[in-house]
Amino acid sequence: MFRRLKTSQIVTDVVAAVVFFVIAWPLETVLASGAYRLEYGFGSVGHALFGLLIAALFSGALALRRLSPPLALGIAWVGALVQMGLGRPPSFSDVAIFGVLYATAAYGSRLVYWAGFASALVGALVITVYLFAGPVFAGGGLSWQTLPLALVVLVAGGFALGLSWTIGALVRTAVRARENREAQQRAEAETAAEQERVRIARDMHDVVAHSLAVVIAQADGARYAAAADPAVATDALATISSTARSALADVRLLLGQLRHRQGDGPQPTLADLEELYAQVRAAGVPLRVDVDPAPPGEPTAAAQLTVYRILQEALTNALRHGAPGSAVDVRLSWLPDRVELDVRNPVVPGSQPGRSGHGIIGMRERAQLAGGRLDAADEGGAFIVRATIPLGGPA
Incomplete structure (x- = not known):
């Protein structure tokens, strides 16, 4: 029944009313003078009060037109x-x-919307009948001679009332189109922000989880071997230091993207895989890498980044679980239209890698974003990650 309006809108409508x-x-009082006052037998005070009533009713309808369209229509x-x-x-109040x-x-609501349309049509008919069949304002009442004039009045009244309703309908359509456009823009902005948060979270997980896995493995190895061979502890600390510095640089890069939105910056490529393999080997994990066939030319940056991040997370899982x-086998097959990736590592009996955390989810998302697919499962005591990434797929 009542719409929510700003205080300024309510004040504006009341002042206008x-x-x-x-x-x-x-004007209503002036119309009551002369012939109309004598015809109906009312005095000046009575006609002034009637004029006050009519002016008050139409002014009230005008004041409530935006706050409560159905109530305004009824008044x-x-x-x-x-x-x-x-x-x-008819007088000025009818405006x-x-x-x-x-x-x-x-x-108005849908019901009020169509009630207004019906009121425009019925109102034009009522006005015409009133003018020609009621009090004699058009000269002679309704007859064959005045019928053409009555039709003209009917068409003119319907056009005037219908035009007001039509303008409101056009404004309603424009407002709804603007609201739909704004809602779509908000939804697109929220989707883009969510995708950006997921991307940052995925990158942070890959960088931090891998680096911490290497650091933990080196720290545990150094702690057990320090008593027998201090040199092992020194080498482990060097590996921890280099891994931590690399992780810190990657985290700073991601935080810079999150803060300033100035491009993606440099991303890992196939040239960085050797450093990744070296970190895993330094953590004490035997790693066998088989690349057959070799990349046919220079793969796209998106494909290189996808392969690097999937390998990074798969090797991190191998370190943790x-x-x-036990040795970890990595196989890369660079075919003309796609690259096939396979990482296989034996797992401790009873362990369930990939059942918790976000690593498998992140790898699968990366593969899907590149237009490929990824599967990860236990097979005969080994955990296997298989991925197929199309070359030249969507970034």
Whole structure:
């Protein structure tokens, strides 16, 4: 029944209605003078009160047109019926009807929307009948001679009232189109922000999880071997230091992207795989890498980054869940249209790699974003990650 409006909108409507009333009441009083007052036998005070009532009704409808279009439409109809019941001619107060019809189309509910349309049609017919079959305002009442004039009045009234309603309907359509456009833009912005958060989280997970796995493996090895061979501890600390510095540089890069949105910056490529393999080997994991066939030319940057990050996470899982001292097999097949990746490592009996955390999810997302697919599962005591990445797929 009532719409939510800003205080400024309510104040504007009330002020406009008051100004309208100040103009309409004197005009309604003037219309009550002369022949109309004598014909109906009312005195000046009575006609002034009737004019006050009609002006107040239409002014009230005008004040409520945006706050409550159905209530405004009802008050406008009451004002029109009172006006006709008193036998008064059309006046300045009737201008408020156009504003009310506009509001029903622009702001009303679906029911009020069509009620306004029906009111425009019925109102034109009522006005015509009133003027030609009611009090004699058009000269002679309704007859064959005045029928053409009555039709003209009917068409003109329907056009005027319908035009007000149509303008409101056009405004309603424009407002809804703007709201839909804004909602779509908000949804697109939220989707883009969510995708960016997922990308940052995926990169942070890959960088931090791998680096911490290497650091933990080196620290554990150094702690057990330091008593027998201090040189092993020194080498382990060097590996920890280089791994931590590399991870810190990657984290700073990701934080810079998150803060400034100035491009992606340099990303790992196939040339960085040897360093990745060296970190895993330095952590005490035997690593066998088989590349057959070799890359046919220079793969796209997206394909290189996808392969690097999937290998990084798969090797991190091998460090965390692999059987101690067991070898990890990596196979890369660079075919003309795709690259096939296979990482296989024995696991400790009873362990369930990939059942918790976000590593498998992140690898699968990377493969899907590149247009490929990834599967990870236990097979005969070994955990196997298989991925197929199309070359030249979407970034």
